[in-house]
């Protein structure tokens with residue numbers, strides 16, 4: 288796997304570049320997924336509170 292930071296070719300099972308210590312791309316999926324869930328939760332909370340406020344006025 289090629290390092291996105293310095294271009295050094297690393298072994299596939301390495302999580303960090305042996306040259307510069309940058310995180311290799313295979314490990315970046317999990318934080319993205321967690322971030323997505325977080326954003327969805329915030330959207331649902333905003334929608335739910337908006338719906339409750341509307342309900343009070345109608």
Ligand SMILES: [Zn+2]
Pocket residue numbers: 290291292293294295304305306307308309
């Ligand atoms: Zn590197």
